[in-house]
Each structure stands twice: as C-alpha cells, then as structure tokens.
Amino acid sequence: MRGSVLLLASAALLGSSGALAQEEDLTQLPAPSDDYRPALTSWGEPDFRGGWPIDHLNGRTPLQRAAEYGDRQLLTEAEYAERAEMVEQLEQRYQNEDSSGTMGIGHWAEVSPANRRTSWITAPADGQLPAYTEEGARRSEAMNSTWAAGQVFEWVDDFDSWDRCITRGLPASMFPFMYNNGMRIFQAPGLVALQMEMVHEVRMIPTDGSAHLPRQIGQWLGDSRGTWEDHNTLRVETTNFRPGPSATNIGTTGSPRENDTPVSAEAHMVERFHMVGENEIIYEFTWTDPVIFTAPWSARLEWQRDDDYGMYEYACHEGNVQIRNYITTSRADAAAAAGGQ
Template identity: 85%
Template sequence: MRKAFPLLLASAALIGAGGAWAQEEDLTQLPAPSDDYQPELTSWGEPDFRGGWPIDHLNGRTPLQRPTEYGNRQLLSEDEYNERAEMVEALEQRYQNEDESGTMGIGHWAEVAPANRRTSWITSPADGQLPAFTEEGQRRSDAMRSTWVQGQPFDTWFDFDSWDRCITRGLPASMFPFMYNNGMRIFQSPGLVAIQMEMVHEVRMIPTDGSDHIPAVIGQWLGDSRGTWIDHNTLEVETTNFRPGPSATNIGTTGSPRENDTPVSTSARMVEWFHMTGPDEIIYEFTWEDPEVFTQPWSARLEWQRDEDFGIYEYACHEGNVQIRNFITASRAERAQAAAGESE
C-alpha cells in the first residue's frame, strides 16, 4: 500500500525548496548537530527517544557514495537541487501513470521521497566514496555470492547472501533507506533501547546498563551493541562481535556498489551517535571500521524525522521457503539447456 510522504522538515541548511541559497554557504560542510534541545526524560530518568522514526523520507535519490562531479561537497547547489527535484517528481509520477494505464509495476512497488540537498550519505572520506579494500578484503569480496551478481550460477545455499535468505540485511546496511520497508521504531525500558526495523522484521537490542560486550567468540549477524547516554541528548552505541559471512553491507541504497561485494570480518566495529536535536528530529551518525576489509574507516550521516503514523507491516520475505530451491533448479536447467545447444 502506498502512503503519502510528508514534506521534509529538516533545516534549511540541508533541504531547499527552490529559494535562493545564502551566497556565503559552505557546501563542503554539514552543520554540527545542535546541543540546545533538551529531550523529555523517561520515568526512569533517561532521554526519551521512543516513537516512530521511519527513514522513508530519505529515499529521495541521495546516493550512498558521492558522484565524482561533486568533489568534496556535502551539499548540492540550488540548480543541482532543482534538477534532482525534477527527477524525483518524474519518478513519483510513475504511480499515477500506472494507475491510468491499468498496470502495476515499479511505480507501485518503489517509494520515492522528496529530494534533499545531500550529495551522499557518506561524509568521510571527504570524497564521499567507500575506502579501497585491503588485499584480504578484495579476496573476500571476490568470493562472495548473491542474487545481485549478474550471470552467477546457483548450486548451493552458499551462492546466496543473508538478505537473499531473508535472514538479515546486516549492518550498517539496515540503517540506510531502501525503496521500501523503511520503518524504524524506538522502544525503551530501564537499561535497554530497542530499534525495530521493518526490513527483515529485525530488532536491535542495545543495553544501556553499563554491561560488557558478550565474549568475542560469539558472533551475531547484527553484532553485539552497547549504548551509553552522553551529554543530555545523545545516545552513543558501540557494536562489535559481527559474524562473518555472506551478509550485505550496503546493497540496495542508491549509489551502493552494484553487486553484493562488501564483506564483514570479526574485526569490524561500528560506533553510532543518535543526537536528538528537536522533538521530531534525530541526527544519526556512525563510523564503520574493519581493518581486515577496508584500508580506512568510513562515516555516514542521515537526518531522521518522527512520524507516528507510519505503519510497520509483516515482512513476508518468501512464503513457503521455496525461492532458494527455485533459483538452484532454474540455474541448473538453464546451464543444461545451454550445454545441450552447444553440443548440437
């Protein structure tokens, strides 16, 4: 079911509606999160972040990695913003076009939000690109398999990533927008923050009671997270204990690598900051480091908006659990047919 997207309510420094830009604005910098806002407190005395924080409003064609023509600029110029807005408007028109023609396709399937001024979600390195792989990272990447890889044969479940198998989209991928299933909801209880994610119906459990990480030998798809309340409006979260495997780090978000080729090692570490800068805004930032895979850490930033009306529905990934088998049998049949044709 399609829902109407509310207009973004982010600051004018990030979102433009076609008006004149301040001439002195530095397009290479994002404003630092404000510390002025004092969130309400829960009954047990922690900042109250509870509520709906879907990231569907971020699915407005902002890429994960920055196109090279923008250089080190974090923000679009006025003309560039207007161009993106026109492109998004054309994409949004697909829904109506399909209705008028009596068809149902990508216009009904993919949700597109209003344009924004960000040139990329990645903020560091300065060029907005994912860092280069290490030699080991490249080896692991080359060994990965996924339905996102064009022309790849399928023979066993090892040829599918964790998202293919409806297990997880992984981290940090799950914190980025996709074309659908962008629901996020935060729950809190004394000593615990939980983030419910619509995609793959996962819930991140983040203890804030000062407890230590679980033993390093225990790996988990979403890692082991531990949170600390800092200042008066920020939750800092450190996540370790990632489970290596065919997990998708950033597939799906506009501007991601075209194939599922970004591995995760046991050395990976993610540090996140949830800054509540107003009653309806959280500035979300993180830094990802994995020295076995990447030559340097990388960081990203997204602006969340509260939406208590967003409904999270069941994530029915593959009823009957038959798709893996179907991929394998179809792939084998296709190859057998090709081989028979070559032998004639």
C-alpha cells in the same frame, strides 16, 4: 506516510527562502546542536521512543558521492532543482499506473522528495568508500547475490544473507532502500530496542553498563552496547560481527555493485543518535573494518519522527520457494549450456 513532515524537511534543507546563502560552505554539514533537551523517561533516561522511518530519505541520494561533486556535502540550488525534477518524474510512475489500472514498479519502489545531500558518506572527504584491502577484495569477489546478474546458485550458501531473509546486516540496515524503511525505537530501564521494518529485525542495545559478549560469539547484527552522552545523544558501540562472504548487502542507491560489501569479525561500529528536536534525530556512524577496508568510513542521515508510519508483515519469499527456484533454474541453465556444446 510521507506527508507534510517530509515536505518541511526538504524545505529546511533548501533554506527558508529556497535560495542558498552566498556564504554557505557546501563542503560542511552543520554539527548536531546540543540545545534541545528531550523529555526523560520515568526512569530518568532521554526519551527517544517513537516512529523514526527513513522513507523520506529515499530521494535518490547515493551512498557514494559522484566525482563531479568533489568534497561537497551539499548540492547547489541548480543541482538540487535537477534532482528534484528527476524524483518528480519517478514519483509520477505511481499516478501513471493508477490511471491505467495497473500495478508495477511505481507502487513497489517508493520515491521520496529530493534533498540536497550529495552522498550519505561524510568521510573520507570525497564521499567514497575506502579501497579494499587485498583480503577485502578477495572476499568481495567471493560474494554471491540475486541482485547481481550472471550469478550461479548451486546451494543455499551461494546466496547472501538478505536473499535468504536472514538479515540485511550492518551498516546496511541503517540506510534507506526503495521500500520497507520503517524504524521504531522502544525503551525500558537499561535497554533501547530498535525495530527495523526490513526483515523485521530488532536491535537490542543494553544501556545498563553491561560488558560485550565474548568475542568468539558472532552475531549477524553484532553485539551492541549503548551509553548516554550529554543530555540528547545515545552512543552505541557494536562489535562481534559474524564474518562471511555473504554478510551484508548495502543495497541503497550508489552502493558498489549493490551486493559486494563483506564484513569481518574485526568490524567495529560506533553510532551516535543526536536528538536535536522533538521530531528530528541526526544519526551518524563510523565503520572500521581493518580486514576489509584500508581506512574507516562515516555516514550521516537526518531522521524525522512519524509515529503514524505503519509496519506490516514482511513477506520476504512467500511459500519459502524462491531459493529452491533459483537453484533449480541455475542448474537447468547449466545443463542447457552443456547440452548446447
């Protein structure tokens, strides 16, 4: 599923010669080009249909930027070489398992070629999530997840929505993870559907000018409405998020504790899908949640077309026993600890 397209994408980020131009500004990413004009559907809308998996972005680029990079959006050539070597070592796990006749994390956790991005977050300038508000910090501390050690599980609502195979939520679902990174776009007159491999959710995005649902109707992925900007850009505005202490789990490399990013009913997301070539979409969004964060934040990812990417059954917890097993084990641990006292 990776193939030559991914190698070409990595080469493009490096530059055709593999060396950085001396005048390159590492604090800026090039603005999406308006030069490309995609084909139109039979009903006259830009045709974005196809497979757009983001598995090629799973090359150890973190959500948040390490402090050592400051305001730089891009790695230097030497830093890129260091990351590429680390990724190559991780990729070797697959071959090591094959040669030893075993199957483990090397087959389960996919790793793709490195790229030069220092973080997926583009704003604030330091590449960090804004500070929580007082209420945001309180809700974050109240979250529970199997991704964090030392959690106690007494009932089903002690798990986050991803644990329960309900949703990974937004904006989390738009970031790469170590597996199940498939994305596919379908279109019909007045509608764009974005199918996601993780949890097999489908975002339904009307483009017919219809109004948002009443604000009291909250949904896990919010209520999205799309409009076409210029000739190559889909703008999507999403509101009506369902609040709760277990609403989202970003989970990608460099996430804060990987399980503690809540969402409120006041959250608002604006996305832009810029098709800048037949096989490339520059995806950008800004997330605003004044209940949780003290400021908005933005991210950008470069998508590559891969119509041959296959999406298979999403077996989240086979037999529907894992939630029960966690609760049973947690209660047994508590009983053992009480008996030891």
